[in-house]
Amino acid sequence: MEIIVCVKRVPDVAEVEVEVDRSGRALERQDLAYGINEWDNFAIEAAVSLVEAHGGRSTAVTVGGPEDEEVLRRALAMGVNEALHLCDPAFAGADAHGVALLLQRAIAARPFDLVLTGAISSDQRNGQVGGMLAALLGIPQVALATELKVENGRAVVRHEVEGGLERVVELDLPALVSVQTGINEPRYVSVRGIRKVADQAIPVLDAASLGLDAAQAQALLAQVRIEELFLPQRGKGAEMLEGSDEEKVLKLIERLRERGGL
Amino acid sequence: MRKILVVAEMGRAGPDDSAFELAAAARAAGKALGEHRVAAAVFGRGVAEAARGLAPWFDDVFVFDDPQLEIPDGEAWRALLALLIARERPLLTLIAHSNHGMDYAPALAGQAGTPLVCDCVALEVRDGRLFAVRSVYGGKLNARVSVALGDAGCMATLRPGAFPAAPAPQGAGAAIHAEAVPAALTPRRRCLGTVAPEPGAVDITQSAVLVAVGRGIEEEENLGIIHSLAEALRADVACSRPVVDKKWLPRSRQVGTSGVTVKPKVYLAIGISGSFQHMGGVKGGPFIAAINKDPAAPIFSVADVGIVGDLFELVPLLEEKVRELKG
Numbered sequence A: 001m002e003i004i005v006c007v008k009r010v011p012d013v014a015e016v017e018v019e020v021d022r023s024g025r026a027l028e029r030q031d032l033a034y035g036i037n038e039w040d041n042f043a044i045e046a047a048v049s050l051v052e053a054h055g056g057r058s059t060a061v062t063v064g065g066p067e068d069e070e071v072l073r074r075a076l077a078m079g080v081n082e083a084l085h086l087c088d089p090a091f092a093g094a095d096a097h098g099v100a101l102l103l104q105r106a107i108a109a110r111p112f113d114l115v116l117t118g119a120i121s122s123d124q125r126n127g128q129v130g131g132m133l134a135a136l137l138g139i140p141q142v143a144l145a146t147e148l149k150v151e152n153g154r155a156v157v158r159h160e161v162e163g164g165l166e167r168v169v170e171l172d173l174p175a176l177v178s179v180q181t182g183i184n185e186p187r188y189v190s191v192r193g194i195r196k197v198a199d200q201a202i203p204v205l206d207a208a209s210l211g212l213d214a215a216q217a218q219a220l221l222a223q224v225r226i227e228e229l230f231l232p233q234r235g236k237g238a239e240m241l242e243g244s245d246e247e248k249v250l251k252l253i254e255r256l257r258e259r260g261g262l
Numbered sequence B: 001m002r003k004i005l006v007v008a009e010m011g012r013a014g015p016d017d018s019a020f021e022l023a024a025a026a027r028a029a030g031k032a033l034g035e036h037r038v039a040a041a042v043f044g045r046g047v048a049e050a051a052r053g054l055a056p057w058f059d060d061v062f063v064f065d066d067p068q069l070e071i072p073d074g075e076a077w078r079a080l081l082a083l084l085i086a087r088e089r090p091l092l093t094l095i096a097h098s099n100h101g102m103d104y105a106p107a108l109a110g111q112a113g114t115p116l117v118c119d120c121v122a123l124e125v126r127d128g129r130l131f132a133v134r135s136v137y138g139g140k141l142n143a144r145v146s147v148a149l150g151d152a153g154c155m156a157t158l159r160p161g162a163f164p165a166a167p168a169p170q171g172a173g174a175a176i177h178a179e180a181v182p183a184a185l186t187p188r189r190r191c192l193g194t195v196a197p198e199p200g201a202v203d204i205t206q207s208a209v210l211v212a213v214g215r216g217i218e219e220e221e222n223l224g225i226i227h228s229l230a231e232a233l234r235a236d237v238a239c240s241r242p243v244v245d246k247k248w249l250p251r252s253r254q255v256g257t258s259g260v261t262v263k264p265k266v267y268l269a270i271g272i273s274g275s276f277q278h279m280g281g282v283k284g285g286p287f288i289a290a291i292n293k294d295p296a297a298p299i300f301s302v303a304d305v306g307i308v309g310d311l312f313e314l315v316p317l318l319e320e321k322v323r324e325l326k327g
């Protein structure tokens, strides 16, 4: 079985104060730590364990700058067999549709039975690349998978719908499945594991090799324009309790008491 | 004439709230378009009455009523919407950013060749473009994005609850159109059944006071301090998704859009960032208190009171003081 897994490198913004850069349209990237998109970690685990069970090959693909190669190495360290890096300055600013289009061009040129993506990327939070990619590839898809089995040329997928319910669907392969967190337990990646794949060649595909004219790529890839990034209005915001830890806790108890929480 | 299409989701008893939110957003966007029509598409089995219920808000209602549509299946909706959009050529198609919407909207846009903006919390049409505000980077920043309203039209999914519904406009009162549904809608994706969540030992939907714990707890072993605090407060323990993903607590304790909807009097969020998917499960306007070490955590914009600090210090201290007080 041939599995393609789409992965993305994202900044970790939990517990840091984010800033907008001078353009007003992008995140100030200095001092941020980067890692693999949380959802993609589960997608890689799904790809690797399916190949372990059924044989075949898995390939991780990312669209990103030179520094994003790091997530492909991580995927290789987790057990993905190959990686593809779609990298060209002309891809900068690609929106979700643009990313899907680039992925489609790279994937359609190879054999595949199953394409896996994360449900959503933690930075842009589009939740969009997977479904668009499926449509561009002309294959059936399902979003928010919490269980995935492959049998007899079909994928059987449990996925999240409304009201805490889940639904089970059966898809003919080739198909695309976007995975939710919790679908499996992603394996641990050691520094040694990363070192082991440090020398594995990762082919780089640029605009020309994907059949795109770099000069026209922008118009095609970046239809959705980011006008500005700004701090959300805090609404009325919480009353922040101040003082020593003990004072803060006593004030909290007072508020809880007033509200019937005690 | 310019058309705006709204995809109406159905709840158990008629149209979902989101249908009316989308209707209001469509009317507001339409104002900038001059003369226009706002249409709804409705899918299901036996939905004729629900469709009539929507009529006062729309100029047209397209009704897809068929046994194949008994269960709302994303690929079936995508197939029918692709046909409807090709025929009606709406300038704008609005879809709820629900789990169901996330399943079909991207594939629909990809198939129809229209740009899509997801999870919008504000929308405006101006200068031939659609402007939208969406939340990015873990809710710490908002992005204002825009896209040309070209010939192919454009799609947006709207965050449930972000757009207030409005009374039915004067003069609307839709023409209702019964639409044909082709056989074998989605031969390559078949629905095998629906699974209800396993009931938990404790039903947190009935709890008056909830102590909810998130990823900030770091390790399963650390959950002890949360259970002790809950016990001291005579509260039940709830949690955010990462805690369930790690299997530290059962799914029946997960609050959120893909978990349980709770309606307590008091909600104490500990080490939870306050994502829309988590807070979407907290209903009924409880008093919300938050403990988080990140002063910029989005939870502080929805909480009533907040403490910035380390939960490993604050939670045991809080428990101690509560126990002292109760004697």
Ligand SMILES: Cc1cc2nc3c(=O)[nH]c(=O)nc-3n(C[C@H](O)[C@H](O)[C@H](O)COP(=O)(O)OP(=O)(O)OC[C@H]3O[C@@H](n4cnc5c(N)ncnc54)[C@H](O)[C@@H]3O)c2cc1C
Pocket: A014, A015, A119, A120, A144, B099, B213, B214, B215, B216, B217, B239, B240, B241, B242, B243, B254, B255, B256, B257, B258, B259, B260, B270, B271, B272, B273, B274, B275, B276, B277, B278, B281, B291, B292, B293, B294, B297, B309, B310, B311, B312
């Ligand atoms: C379709 C979909 C459906 C989803 N459904 C749900 C759902 O039903 N329920 C749900 O919860 N999520 C759901 N999610 C996930 C959601 O988007 C968030 O990823 C999740 O809620 C984050 O959980 P969290 O706040 O615990 O973790 P994080 O966002 O990682 O936040 C952890 C917080 O803990 C704080 N912290 C860390 N250490 C400490 C410390 N020592 N002391 C104090 N504070 C500390 C950090 O500052 C941070 O704010 C869904 C996502 C998708 C895409």
Ligand SMILES: Nc1ncnc2c1ncn2[C@@H]1O[C@H](COP(=O)(O)O)[C@@H](O)[C@H]1O
Pocket: A006, A007, A008, A037, A039, A040, A043, A061, A062, A063, A064, A096, A099, A116, A117, A118, A119, A120, A121, A122, A124, A125, A126, A127, A128, A129, A130
């Ligand atoms: N630049 C990218 N390169 C490869 N895959 C991506 C990229 N961006 C998004 N994806 C995939 O699409 C999923 C959903 O992302 P998004 O639509 O951006 O929320 C991610 O979890 C990835 O699997």
